[in-house]
Amino acid sequence: MNDFAGLTAALLEFRDARDWRQFHSLRNLITSLNLEAAELLELTQWKSDAEIDALPAEAKSAEALRDECADILLYLLLIADTAGIDLAEAARAKLLKNAAKYPVDQAYGSRAKYTELGTATKSR
Amino acid sequence: MNDFAGLTAALLEFRDARDWRQFHSLRNLITSLNLEAAELLELTQWKSDAEIDALPAEAKSAEALRDECADILLYLLLIADTAGIDLAEAARAKLLKNAAKYPVDQAYGSRAKYTELGTATKSR
Amino acid sequence: MNDFAGLTAALLEFRDARDWRQFHSLRNLITSLNLEAAELLELTQWKSDAEIDALPAEAKSAEALRDECADILLYLLLIADTAGIDLAEAARAKLLKNAAKYPVDQAYGSRAKYTELGTATKSR
Amino acid sequence: MNDFAGLTAALLEFRDARDWRQFHSLRNLITSLNLEAAELLELTQWKSDAEIDALPAEAKSAEALRDECADILLYLLLIADTAGIDLAEAARAKLLKNAAKYPVDQAYGSRAKYTELGTATKSR
Numbered sequence: 149m150n151d152f153a154g155l156t157a158a159l160l161e162f163r164d165a166r167d168w169r170q171f172h173s174l175r176n177l178i179t180s181l182n183l184e185a186a187e188l189l190e191l192t193q194w195k196s197d198a199e200i201d202a203l204p205a206e207a208k209s210a211e212a213l214r215d216e217c218a219d220i221l222l223y224l225l226l227i228a229d230t231a232g233i234d235l236a237e238a239a240r241a242k243l244l245k246n247a248a249k250y251p252v253d254q255a256y257g258s259r260a261k262y263t264e265l266g267t268a269t270k271s272r
Numbered sequence: 273m274n275d276f277a278g279l280t281a282a283l284l285e286f287r288d289a290r291d292w293r294q295f296h297s298l299r300n301l302i303t304s305l306n307l308e309a310a311e312l313l314e315l316t317q318w319k320s321d322a323e324i325d326a327l328p329a330e331a332k333s334a335e336a337l338r339d340e341c342a343d344i345l346l347y348l349l350l351i352a353d354t355a356g357i358d359l360a361e362a363a364r365a366k367l368l369k370n371a372a373k374y375p376v377d378q379a380y381g382s383r384a385k386y387t388e389l390g391t392a393t394k395s396r
Numbered sequence: 397m398n399d400f401a402g403l404t405a406a407l408l409e410f411r412d413a414r415d416w417r418q419f420h421s422l423r424n425l426i427t428s429l430n431l432e433a434a435e436l437l438e439l440t441q442w443k444s445d446a447e448i449d450a451l452p453a454e455a456k457s458a459e460a461l462r463d464e465c466a467d468i469l470l471y472l473l474l475i476a477d478t479a480g481i482d483l484a485e486a487a488r489a490k491l492l493k494n495a496a497k498y499p500v501d502q503a504y505g506s507r508a509k510y511t512e513l514g515t516a517t518k519s520r
Numbered sequence: 521m522n523d524f525a526g527l528t529a530a531l532l533e534f535r536d537a538r539d540w541r542q543f544h545s546l547r548n549l550i551t552s553l554n555l556e557a558a559e560l561l562e563l564t565q566w567k568s569d570a571e572i573d574a575l576p577a578e579a580k581s582a583e584a585l586r587d588e589c590a591d592i593l594l595y596l597l598l599i600a601d602t603a604g605i606d607l608a609e610a611a612r613a614k615l616l617k618n619a620a621k622y623p624v625d626q627a628y629g630s631r632a633k634y635t636e637l638g639t640a641t642k643s644r
């Protein structure tokens with residue numbers, strides 16, 4: 149039930165019950181996802197790394213984190229549905245691409261971008 | 273395999289093979305998710321609504337959309353794992369909250385924010 | 397010469413020489429400003445606070461900071477010109493608003509948002 | 521008075537009266553600028569291009585635009601002050617770089633990125 153297909157079905161039912169498909173252009177959904185990402189970022193504003201790491205242990209902050217992550221996922225599912233993307237499949241494929249860009253022997257313990265690893269063949 | 277748990281397992285294996293956990297503070301992951309969201313937004317830059325709607329039908333643009341959506345999902349899974357969030361459960365719970373904030377009879381066919389619907393009891 | 401009006405004049409000349417006014421809808425300019433803000437944020441990605449504080453002392457990083465700040469300012473000037481905003485005047489007026497929201501005696505040495513200071517009369 | 525130096529002086533006085541310098545690390549300022557940029561973007565959410573173009577003509581929306589643009593400028597001035605950037609000079613220099621990347625004869629009436637113009641010598 150709680151896989152991508154199940155969630156998407158519940159989400160589309162929510163959307164269509166409100167006749168909101170008309171507002172969900174790809175542009176609007178992508179803009180809205182960015183706004184939700186910013187709300188997640190706002191939870192870190194003015195905080196030290198240690199304070200941010202402690203957020204999940206505090207009930208109200210944990211709920212805020214959960215809600216913002218959920219909002220991002222919901223818009224991502226709407227974008228995927230609108231653009232005809234199989235999200236789980238796309239993530240698997242991207243992980244393979246990343247594995248090629250960041251070979252273990254070169255990327256181990258390094259923050260360097262792949263363009264600095266000597267494995268890059270094109271700009272991002 | 274391609275549910276949230278399966279994807280997260282593959283992702284953590286990718287991360288740990290490279291010893292990257294040390295870089296994945298909640299702050300860094302949230303910042304990175306915002307950067308990936310911006311890369312998705314960049315795909316819409318200077319384009320009309322019609323041009324954006326046409327992106328999924330063009331092979332190279334479709335791949336770019338797929339890759340950026342995948343990157344966002346991957347960071348979201350890392351954030352959820354780090355913060356102890358059950359992402360699918362959080363999305364279900366948020367959908368219920370949204371249903372309360374946007375009752376069908378008041379939200380039908382409307383873009384109004386819930387704070388304008390007369391159902392708001394708290395700030396977002 | 398290097399005040400807001402002088403910069404805006406140089407910028408509009410640059411724009412009109414290329415016949416770019418047609419692309420500079422308020423939406424496009426605001427989206428582009430967000431993308432430039434993200435490029436500035438990217439300069440902090442994966443870095444510690446100390447490493448970020450050290451960026452201005454390193455020539456190449458300093459130039460990157462300078463360029464991204466410039467890009468943000470340029471889009472801000474275009475938005476202000478398009479929306480009929482006197483940017484310097486708007487900043488002065490906002491500073492007065494902020495002074496009212498954050499009275500010195502309550503805000504001194506505090507990161508609290510004005511909504512937590514007991515001075516709030518409306519949501520942000 | 522309302523040039524960059526005058527505004528920065530007023531802003532630093534506002535900051536120091538509240539003892540806020542301690543919170544204004546480069547990271548915090550850059551994060552905050554991104555959040556303000558998102559608030560500006562939020563003013564376009566769910567709106568058509570025509571509705572966005574009409575925002576400046578409506579008093580309340582015009583004020584919101586003005587305030588968000590002001591917030592972005594204020595953070596940009598703080599970043600510039602912290603990083604030792606002469607903002608007006610940086611904008612002039614960037615405009616020259618952009619002029620080289622987008623020669624009039626190739627960029628006239630075109631939305632193409634400079635990397636597609638055949639003038640690119642390096643990635644952005």
